Amino acid sequence: MRPPEMRPPELLETDRLRFRPPKLQDADWLFTTYAQDDDVTRYLAWKSHGSIEETREFLARCEKVWADGTSFPWRLERKDTGEGIGMIELLPGGAMPGMGYVLAKAHWGQGFMTEALTAVTEWVLKQPGIHRCWAICDEDNPGSARVMEKSGYRYEGLLRRWGHHPAHGELPRNCHVYSRIPEDVEEEARREDPPRDATVTLREITEDTVRPILKLKVAETQRRFVADNAISLAEANFSPAAWPRAIYADETPVGFLMLYDAHLLPEDQRKSFYYLWRFMIDERYQRSGFGRRAIELLVDHVRSRPGAQQLALTFVPGPGAPSRFYRTLGFRETGKEHDGELEMVLDLAP
Structure with missing residues (x-):
């Protein structure tokens, strides 16, 4: 079968963004906004531009590839300000096109690139003859991986010595590869997710309910922060202080938590120590408020326990760490470290 020919629209819009082909007149904007920023270009296929002439050459290439149909980069603009914030590029590859993107640092963490990648991917997957859309990111770039995960891309694996990122030297770098296929869209359309205002409850895990809990998983970029639920339940089996x-x-299992409750120990070992041992929300149900409400229920439970003054936890530091989430719930960092993890506590006393 002949690979499908692809010619996307030059102009696209989302709720917050406008897309258009870049022009030579964008050189000043591109150079000053991010092309010379080493933090932005660290994991790109090109080094930071040393002069605006490099930026003009880059934009000339952008105009050329649009004209000959070999690639389709768009400049991204905010609708509210008209400000250019980055670029996204569709890389034709027959039935399996790829994606690339870059965002100015001032606009990180606001969901703009997730919005852009979602929009372009949706357009691509609606075209006839398309089997998959894929993208890669450096193994040390969890921010980019999270963009793909939040855009519905699924993790496929690690490509060793795959991507050339010149800021890190001449050797190719290991890269994570993600993809999204038309069947993903169909599956998600059939899935009946609980509404955001669903009632959140904490329930004992039984022989009849354990299997769905074991199937829950976090996103690939979050796996370094929390053990699989099977490991947690195995540990709970050997710890009398575990409260999983x-x-x-509503009636959908969306996550798992486990409290270490020292008042569940034999009487001669009991003390008023409460520790959030494990906590996870399945990747499909994140950003719906379920995790926050689950922690609030846990806090209510701990307040009812003997002598409860604090709820403690530790987390693995690094990009994507959950510390910001816990701070919004009132936890504070203590400055203490335990086996490479940083401690936070929530004061429970009135």
């Missing part, structure tokens, strides 16, 4: 609970949104 499934997190439900």
